[in-house]
Amino acid sequence: xxxxxQTPRYLIKTRGQQVTLSCSPISGHRSVSWYQQxxxxxxxxxxxxxxxxxxxxxxxxxxxxxxxxSNSRSEMNVSTLELGDSALYLCxxxxxxxxxxxxxxxxxxxxxx
Amino acid sequence: QKEVEQNSGPLSVPEGAxxxxxxxxxxxxxxxxxxxxxxxxxxxELIMFIYSNGDKEDGRFTAxxxxxSQYVSxxxxxxxxxxxxxxxxxxxxxxxxxxxxxxxxxxxxx
Numbered sequence: 497x498x499x500x501x502q503t504p505r506y507l508i509k510t511r512g513q514q515v516t517l518s519c520s521p522i523s524g525h526r527s528v529s530w531y532q533q534x535x536x537x538x539x540x541x542x543x544x545x546x547x548x549x550x551x552x553x554x555x556x557x558x559x560x561x562x563x564x565x566s567n568s569r570s571e572m573n574v575s576t577l578e579l580g581d582s583a584l585y586l587c588x589x590x591x592x593x594x595x596x597x598x599x600x601x602x603x604x605x606x607x608x609x
Numbered sequence: 610q611k612e613v614e615q616n617s618g619p620l621s622v623p624e625g626a627x628x629x630x631x632x633x634x635x636x637x638x639x640x641x642x643x644x645x646x647x648x649x650x651x652x653x654e655l656i657m658f659i660y661s662n663g664d665k666e667d668g669r670f671t672a673x674x675x676x677x678s679q680y681v682s683x684x685x686x687x688x689x690x691x692x693x694x695x696x697x698x699x700x701x702x703x704x705x706x707x708x709x710x711x712x713x714x715x716x717x718x719x
Contacts, residue, residue, distance in 0.1 A: 529706065539653070539697065539709040552705040586652055588707070595641035595660070595701045600652040 498523060500589045500601035508607045514575040517604045519587030521568050527592030528570035530562060533584040533603075542585075545570055546592045577608045610635050613700050615710035624719050628685040632698030632710055635679070641701040642674055642681045646694045647712070653697055657683060688717045 501520040509515050521528050530542040541554040545564035562572040574581055584605050588598040615632045622628045630644075641660050645653035657672040659665045659681065665672045671684040681700075685692055695714045699707040 527705070531707075531709075538711045539699075539707075541706040541708070544705040546705070554706070584652075592705075595703050597643065597655055597658050598707060599655060600645075603652045 500587060500599055502585075502587050502601035502604050504604060505602065506605045506607075508609060509577050510609055511577055511579060513577050514573060515577060515606060516571055516573045517585055517587075517606075519570045519572075519589075519601055521570070521587075521589030522599060525589040525591055526568050527590045527598075528564055528568065529588040529590070529598060530570070530572050531586045531588065532556075533586055534582075539586070542572065574606075579608050582606060582608045611710075612636060612708040613698055613710040615696075615698050616713045617711075618713040619716060620713055621716045621718060622688050624688060624690060624717055626688050628688050628692065628715050628717070630683040630685075630696050630698075630713050630715070632681045632683075633679055634681070634700045634708075636700070636702055637676075637679065638702050639676075639679075639700045640703050642672070643699040643701070643707065644670075644672060644683045645697040645699060646692075647697060648694045685715070688715075690717050690719055693717050 527546045529544040543553045548564045564570045584603045586603045587601045590598040644657040647653045659672040659674045669686045673682045695712040697712045698710040
């Protein structure tokens with residue numbers, strides 16, 4: 497059974513650019529959540545999607561957005577990149593019923609220069 | 610007050626000893642509790658989850674939950690060098706998100 501797949505694994509972008517990250521969940525999982533991990537702030541919740549609907553959103557500026565497709569794959573987009581957006585972006589996959597286990601992908605390491 | 614707090618660490622234990630990790634949470638509405646292990650440069654890996662008060666054992670790992678005290682712990686028995694990692698406590702309120710503690714770094718010395 498394939499795990500959670502995130503692409504790309506590494507990205508280097510320039511301030512002001514935008515970036516799109518992709519996540520394919522475990523087969524059969526309909527929920528995808530996104531998290532940002534930095535040394536200073538730890539793991540912080542960005543948003544969660546289930547059946548193409550955003551069910552919860554964290555405290556991040558509107559530059560951070562996401563969507564989910566009918567096959568449960570999800571993308572997140574960050575526009576007008578800032579240096580502080582440099583982080584490990586993690587996607588988690590779950591069945592989507594409240595409180596169930598979530599499994600993380602390998603992450604996308606974004607560096608903004 | 611942070612939603613989830615963990616021992617600041619780092620925690621150093623000799624090989625074969627028990628490592629004890631603690632986590633407290635602030636919201637009494639929290640329903641599900643998880644422990645993740647994260648090796649340096651890797652993503653978090655789910656190692657334990659617990660939903661009911663009491664103990665839950667899985668191999669060398671035991672998770673303990675006390676909802677009245679808003680406390681969850683993880684015991685690692687017979688610690689091995691491969692257990693050296695950062696352990697993250699996560700809490701869910703059935704609101705489709707996990708709230709994480711800052712993590713406790715464990716070093717098992719041979």
